[in-house]
Every structure is written in C-alpha cells, then in structure tokens.
Amino acid sequence: MTAGLIWALCCLIVMIMLYFALGGLSEGFAKLPFMKLNPNTNGGELAQQVVMDNCTLMIRKPVFDGLLRERNKGFVQIEWKGDLPGKINDTIDYNMDSSPDFVIGIIVPENQVNLVALNPKVRDVGISTSTSYGWAARINIDK
C-alpha cells in the first residue's frame, strides 16, 4: 500500500515538472545514440557536391541499409538545390570510380524523367519530385 502511494506521489511530482522540463528532456532524448534518421529515410550521407551555374548538385552515398544486414537492392539519392533550369541533364558517377554510372534528364515543368543506365547495377527511377529547395530523385540500384 505504501509503495503504491509513494509511486503515485512521485508521478504527481513528475507530471508537475514535465512541461517545465520538456525542452531539456527532449534535447537529452535527442542525444541518445538511436535518435538519428535512418539513411532509408533521409537519403544517406552526402558524398559529392558539384557547384553549377545556378544550382548545386548533391550526390548522396548509395543506401543499402536493411534491418539486420545490407540489402542487395538499394538506391542513390541526388538533389539539385537552387534555381533549376527548365531541363536538367546530368551524368552521375555515384560510386566515384571515375566512370559515369547513369545520365539523368528531367524536364522540370512537366516532371518528366529519363534515365540512361551506363552501369548494369543501375535499375530505374524510384522517386523524382520537386522539393522546397529544388529537385530530388532516388535511383534504384543493385549492390
């Protein structure tokens, strides 16, 4: 009985403190090791950056992350940030082996994408979409 009462009173105190401490608690919680976005979610780490006339092309590291181990199928995310031209046509070397892997062409106003695979591991376009910063695409690839 006493334990229950003590626990209830502790809960009362915690609830009174909760909203006062929420900012600090959230910051502390955000520092826990698992509180970072999964590469499947945020597109992975930035690997290359190419500054062009009006915009910057960002190529992220290929993502193959699975629950327990890497998957055989993944994607590479590329982003164009800044003022986009009406037509994008870029050659991408995502694995940085100095030979191009695919050519991606986008007619921005019509949201039309054309992918030419130069590497057999490049499969197809997963996502191609406008964003607040410009454009982003996920190209499906094999390992």
Next chain:
Amino acid sequence: MDEAIKNLTMRKSFGKSMLYTLPMFLLTFILMTGGRPDFSDRSGTIALLTTFLGLNILYFLMHYTGKTDKLRAILFIVFALTLSFTLIKNTIDIRQTMTYSQGDILECNMPFCHLVIPMLILPAAFTQSIIYPGSILGGFASISAMVVLWLAASVILGRGFCSWGCFYGGWDDGFSRFRKKPAIRKISDSWKWMPFAVLLMVALTSALALTPTYCDWMCPFKAVTEFEEVTGIESAAKAGIFISLFGGFVVVLPVLTKKRTQCSYLCPLGAINTLSNKVSPFIVKIDKQICNDCYKCVQACPMFALTNDDVKKGSVSIFCTKCGKCIDACPKQAIHYGIVGVPANRMVKFSRNIFLFVSFLFIAIFASGSIITVVKSFVNLFI
C-alpha cells in the same frame, strides 16, 4: 441514499471545489503563458484567456459535480477537433494543400504523431536509427518531444493516455456518444485482442521495410490531418483504405455500438498503452462489498474493458483507459479511481483527487496550444 453511498459521493461544496481548482488554476496559467504573460496581441489574449478559463471551469466542475467522464469528454473531443484543425491549417500554410508529396517525405519535414511509436522500436533497436521522416528535435511536433511526452504520460497514466492524452481518441469517443442506445449489442469479447495483432503486423512490416507501414497504409486519421497526394494507383489505394477505415472504425461502428472501436480494435499504440497499465499507479477499482452486480458499468464501458466476469471478480481489465464512464454510471458508487496496493473503498477521494489532478494537467497543457490556435482564428474573423 444509504449512508455508505452518501459517504462515497465525490461531490464537493462550491468552496472546496474552488480550493481544489486553485493549484490547477495557477499551474495552467504559468504553463500556458510561459510564466511571462504577454497581453499585447488582442486576439491572442482573448484566445488564451478563453481557453484558460474553459479548462479551469471543466476541472472545477469535476470536483463540484463529482462526475468525470462527460466533462473529460468535452475536453478530449475539443482537443481532437482543434488538433486536426491546427494540423490542417499548418499544412496548408506551409504547403498550400492538405496533401503531402514525396518531396515532403524526402525532406523529412512530416509532423510526428505518437501512433508511429510502435513502428520505431524494432528499427531503433536493430539499426540505431529512426525510420520516420520527421524532425528529431525542434520544429512543429518533433520526434523527440512527442516521444518524451508519450513516455511520461504512459508511465504515469497507463492506458489512461487513451482517454486523457491522445489527440485522436476524441474522434471515436465523440461518435460513440451520438446514440442513446447501441444498435449493435452482441460483439465477441475476443475482438479486443485485435490491436495486438495489428501491433505485431505493423511492427514487423515496418522493421522489414524500414518505413512506417501503419502511417503509409492504415492510419484512419489521415482523413482528418494530412494525406499523400494521389498521383497513381498506389496512392489512390492508400487514400481508399484510410477513408474506409475512418468511416468504418471512427464514425459508423462507434455510432452503432456506442464503443470506441478504432481505439479498441485497430490502434497499435493502444496495445502498447494497455501494457503500460501495469506500470501506472492509478487504476479503477471495484468494491465488491457495495457492488450489487447490476452491470451498468459493463454497459457503459466504451472500451470493452469490463465484462460481467470482471465485475464478479471485482477487478477491471488492463484494457481500461480510466475514462470514468463506468464510475459515473454506477448507482452504488462501488467503482472508483484507486491507487495500486490500496484496497478498494480506502482513500477513495484522495485517489480520485490525485488522479484527476495528474491526468487533467497533462491533457490541459497538451491541448491548450491547439485550442488557443483555433479560438484565435475565430476571434480574428470578428475583430
């Protein structure tokens, strides 16, 4: 009224009720104003004061009338409605539409809600990362702040979160009150285990796909918050599913059964919250010395948390959300809020007072932001 019932009635005098409301009055004022009241904006001030007074009047009435459920439900339903309004308004302000695009997902700026939590657990354990495309800290409804709020509320209130904290529960709670009597009465008791099946399914599929599958495919509340832009067969199928689930489990079935069917049958977080009832110090107790087995509480319970057998045994099941409906329905005052370890019929008033304070404070502050936003929007229409 016999003597035992008279002693147990939860009603308080006007003065005593005011006294019990005073700490809530002060705390809500400090928390809602951030300790530094700023009355320079007229519509903001009107909204703040209206919300503040409304909340405290509800809390006062809980003490003065001795009733809980109807007063709680007013706030719970208002919370659900205003939160949806605020979310939709926020989405439209940012994106000029109620839909989100794949671009919004890739940019990871989706507002986070607590229903996602069951899908985060396995990926967080195995990959040390979060699979929801939202903001970890900062911004509107960050993952970190929402998880902290839910964790604290679940430990303290147990499944009471589902009647005193969740900003979706008010939807089916509201619709379950539409009819005086249920049109469908006979429902198998075993359905109440369904949320555990949903939990297992969404936890496993989300872990395997590393994407929150319940949000993508099943959440009925997409219908009243934000949903994926329909651009093809897959997004159209998703829209069809969430609209059907909302119509069926949140509107039609609650109206016909007078039960909260979405929360009782579908919600994966509800399943986890059920388990958190084992941790919370607050429970609903039945005093078998007074109970006359009329089973009015069983009929009243909107959560399938009470059966005739439970009443015979004198204990409420772990599905209880501490809404107080059975307590208000009992003509003998045999069922009441209690504290773990304290025998039924002992410290009844103390237990109710402390539970009400804790649970009301949680929902009052959690809900106040969206209520103020909505009241302010209305006030702005007139001044």
